[in-house]
Amino acid sequence: MGANEKFDCIVVGAGHAGCEAALAAARMGCRVLLTVINLDTLAAMPCSPSIGGTGKGQLVKEIDALGGAMGKIADRTAISFRTLNTRKGPAVQSTRTQNDKHSYSRAMSRLVALTPNITLRQTQVKRLVVEDSRIVGVEDAIGCGYAAPSVVLATGTFLSGIIHIGHNSFRAGRAGEFASYDLAESLKNLGFEMGRMKTGTPARLLRKSIDFSRCEQVEQDEAPSPFSLLTQKLDLPFLPSFMTHTNSRTHGIIRENLARSALYGGIVKGVSARYCPSLEDKVVRFSERERHSVILEPEGIESEEIYASGLGNSLPFEVQVELVHSVAGLEEAVIMRPAYAIEYDFLDPCQLLPTLETKAVRGLFCAGQINGTSGYEEAAAQGLWAGINAACQVQGRAPFVLDRSQAYSAVMVDDLVTRGTREPYRMFTSRAEYRLLLREDNADLRLAAIGHELGLVDRETLKDVTDRAAQANAEMARLEKAIIKPGPVVDALLAQRGEGPLAQPQPLSQILKRSGVDYKTASALSPPPEPLSPKAARQVEITIKYEGYIARQKKEVERFAAMEKKRLPKDFDYQKVAGLSLELREKLSRIRPASLGQASRVEGMTPSAIAALAVKLRQKDSLKS
Amino acid sequence: MFSDIDTIAAPATGPGPGAIGIIRISGPLSMSIASQIFKPFKPGVQIKPRKLIYGQIVEPGSGIVRDEVLLAFMPGPNSFTGEDVVEISAHGSRAAIGAILDLVFSLGARPAQPGEFTRRAFLSGRMDLAQAEAVADLIDASSSRAADMALSQMQGSLSRKVGQIREIVLSWLVRISAALDFGDDTGEFDEEAFFQSLSQQALPALDALLDASKSGQILREGIRVVLAGRPNVGKSSLLNAFLGKPRALVTPVSGTTRDCIEEKALVQGYGLVFTDTAGLGPSQDAVELLGMEKTREAINQCHLVLLVIDLAQGVLAEDEELFHQLKSKPLLVAANKSDLLGPDQDPKQPPQSMGKAPWIRVSALTGDNLDKLARSILSLVNEANALELSVAPNIRHRAALSRARNNLLSILTAKGGLPIELAAIEIQDAVNALGEITGQTADPDILDEVFSRFCIGK
DSSP, X not given: OOOEEEOSEEEEOOSHHHHHHHXXXXXXXOOEEXXXXXXXXXXXXXXXXXXXOTTHHHHHHHHHHTTOSHHHHHHHTEEEEEEETTTSOGGGOEEEEEEOHHHHXXXXXXXXXXXXXXXXXEOOXXXXXXXXXXXXXXXXXXSOEEEOSOXXXXXXXXXXXXXXXXXXXXXXXXXXXXXXXXXXXXXXXXXXXXXXXXXXXXXXXXXXXXXXXXXXXXXXXXXXXXXXXXXXXXXXXXXXXXXXXXXXXXXXHHHHTGGGSTTTTTOOOSBOXXXXXXXXXXXXXXXXXXXXXXXXXXXXXXXXXXXXXXXXXXXOHHHHHHHHHTSTTOTTOOEEEOOEEEEEEEEOGGGBOTTSBBSSSBXXXXXXXXXXXXXXXXXXXXXXXXXXXXXXXXXXXXXXXXXXXXXXXXXXXXXXXXXXXXXXXXXXXXXXXXXXXXXXXXXXXXXXXXXXXXXXXXXXXXXXXXXXXXXXXXXXXXXXXXXXXOXXXXXXXXXXXXXXXXXXXXXXXXXXXXXXXXHHHHHHHSOOSSOOOHHHHHHHHHHHHTHHXXXXXXXXXXXXXXXXXXXXXXXXXXXXXXXXXXXXXXXXXXXXXXXXXXXXXXXTOOHHHHHHHHHHHHHHHHHHO | OOXXXXXEEEEOSOSSOEEEEEEEXXXXXXXXXXXXXXXXXXXXXXXXXXXXXEEEEEOTTTOOEEEEEEEEEEOTTSSSSSSOEEEEXXXXXXXXXXXXXXXXXHTTOEEOOTTHHHHHHHHTTSSOHHHXXXXXXXXXXXXXXXXXXHHHHHTTXXXXXXXXXXXXXXXXXHHHHHHHHHHHHHOOOOHHHHHHHXXXXXXXXXXXXXXHHHHHHHHHHOEEEEEEXXXXXXXXXXXXXXXXXXXXXXXXXXXXXXXXXXXXXXXXXXXXXXXXXXXXXXXXXXXXXXXXXXXXXXXXXXXXXXXXXXXXXXXXXXXXXHHHHHTTSOXXXXXXXXXXXXXXXXXXXXXXXXXXXXXXXXXXXXXXXXXXXXXXXXXHHHHHXXXXXXXXXXXXXXXXXXXXXXXXXXXXXXXXXXXXXXXXXXXXXXXXXXXXXXXXXXXXXXXXXXXXTSOTTO
């Protein structure tokens, strides 16, 4: 082994998880080594050139509120913004950007390279060095050793990666990049249980070969609202995406060639996500659908490549050409990069603590696809979580663990470590039981103070957030006291909004609760001494309109917190609990939930099983006292 | 590996002396305890699953014989509790049962807590929560109709009905979640179908169960019948006739009954709670007046009023006056003292002023027509309350059903329509509330509450 450089934390892999982990740990004062197999593809977008989306937008806002980088870089490199679910309520609205993927990668590279305390190095880590169940460092492929008391693995699709195009398969971490087989072996040798997953990506088409006149332009927001608190202006010009559709001919081509697909020809063993189906899946599983939408997304301003979202498949190249040509607008399209499926190893996340540290090896953390997730945002949120915890551990600080009532990222981590996952895990709003409380618009109100405490959010940013909260609170108090009397002016204004007249004097807050009335209308009836910032105004509007339901969810959170407080001792013997099935005893012994609350979320748990645990726990407590 | 799970034991029959008393033992040690204290009479006989064996309880060590018993062994998981269960049928004296239990406890079992056997049955998945409650109902059932209902619930009738509603509601939760997370791919959410399904499927089903719970309460607690009428028409005699024993004092003196007397009688499989009341009429006596006040209260709470008149005296103006005061309640006229009349003197129908009120001629003295009166009482109450039930939710179920109903109503009645992310909350709450009935979504506190209703040995 060569030179033995020493660090506080080594981050293996510089994708969306690795970059956030390295940045967080470094900014918290750790000396960080960030290793990457190919420095040119740092923070790459090997699939869709976009950030955010339903549930994912919330993650990006949370990352930003905690002081992470994804939101800032996404804003800076966005070529269009879109708010999803605008016809539904604020709790389920999410931001999504289309990004210039080359700019994104370059901007993140620059940020990482210029951040003090980070050593960025192109190399391939092949072995973890563990002594007495504790990580002490890593070794790379060129014979160098690096020592550190903490290591974050953020290996993406690189662990034992295999690409499939039809029945042609080859080892790769991504198209055109080396896979990492030795590291996967090293993990197995340490006794970790590994599984196999599959994901895929559609073809990239030559822009000038597409007939956009046969496609529709996709709507975008006229007034974009950026992800990050720090974003003052948007740098890049707008670039549109277009929509077209598959048709019966496309589906026919797929059906005829199913046996030649890697997915359906029995080549792929890994589990793919049901909610992100390949075109083969869509045609087979939703055979009644006559068409599926295809979105043509630009990969960047200076790029001639177009990402054909919705056309992902693992068919042989000549079949891909045929099926692309069957789609309206793509009759003459030239494929620049073929679609492919990729299989890779992941580590069963039930082997992790809620800090994302492995239970078996102290100081070893995992983040991103290695934990069985899918998506840049999911990866980045875990990277931040793991990076913070690595730093906390090295510095002897208390672990950083949020709970399900605080953040989407906490919902994700809790789901992963408690329930594991069989298919690539994606964030959804329906995974969060308190989604009315976990909105994009209040991510900073929820988390900026925590980010500041960690040392990742500066004082001015936090002050902006607390000032806005104070402003909104003052305004809400005022609206409750401002009594509006019935009269022609009020009734005319209400009528404009499709609302009936005022029957008796009412506080403004009550009037704002009517479905047709927004804050602008309400405040016009009795303006505040100083106009509110648009963000504060929105906060007021949402809080008042949702009041009853927010209160209900807060009550549920109290019940939830009570269950989380019932701690299960580390040495709790599940074999001795009457009324638990053998299967649950083994599962609980393996997962070792920290609380009765966490235990209740273990897959297969029933209320009777929880009752059985509660009874045993009470017996234990009464024995002690 | 099961050795750390407690083995519990308790008398399974009531505390009084009886010909037979049963001791139930459940848990991993049951079989080993049984084999240490039980000696079959026939040499060489082995304890076999689900076979009654005749033998003696012998104190280990001293060899003292404690009792002659029958022993049955039900191995888990196909036993009541899902664990190994031993039941010993001994002589039912406190002393005999106590001596055997002491032996059982000395060998490692501990006394069972109230409801613990049923709780274990629930915990091991042998029954759901509604079924476990039905066990208690069946034990407490005081009429055969109440027992039928408890049995049907124990066999899962209520769980199935609630389950069906929960399925409907849950399917919408799934669709709403899909619309929220994949709005762009799954197309628009079909709000019309959603409303229709809630208002025409789920809500009527909930209402039916809520109605049933009212009737179920009547079956559990008994049909309340008030005996009303002028003083000295024979109300107390009728009560005694129904009970088949002289419970109320009967004298020729008007106003003998001053306080309300409540008694339960079993009539054709139903429990009837009769309240014999002070006669309603003009009086200056302070005690009598107080009695009349209580009578009015009993009338308010009853399911049926039995207006008793004296056939020998015929219908008096006071009877008619009383009839008009009471006619808002389901009412039957019991024309008493038929024994005093010849057949030609019999006014078969009530006078015009009493409208179409059912009129039954009876004799409390001879018991004549008492059966017919009982049948009429039942059919009249049944008309108002539909007592032919397959399910009868209890108060706890009723609270959960009402919560679910309110959740659905919030969606159906919201002005301008409830945004679907809020409808999702109502739907989730409804799913949870319905799940509480069967125990699919119940926190430990609810379980404690349910099992605290049981007594020891159940």
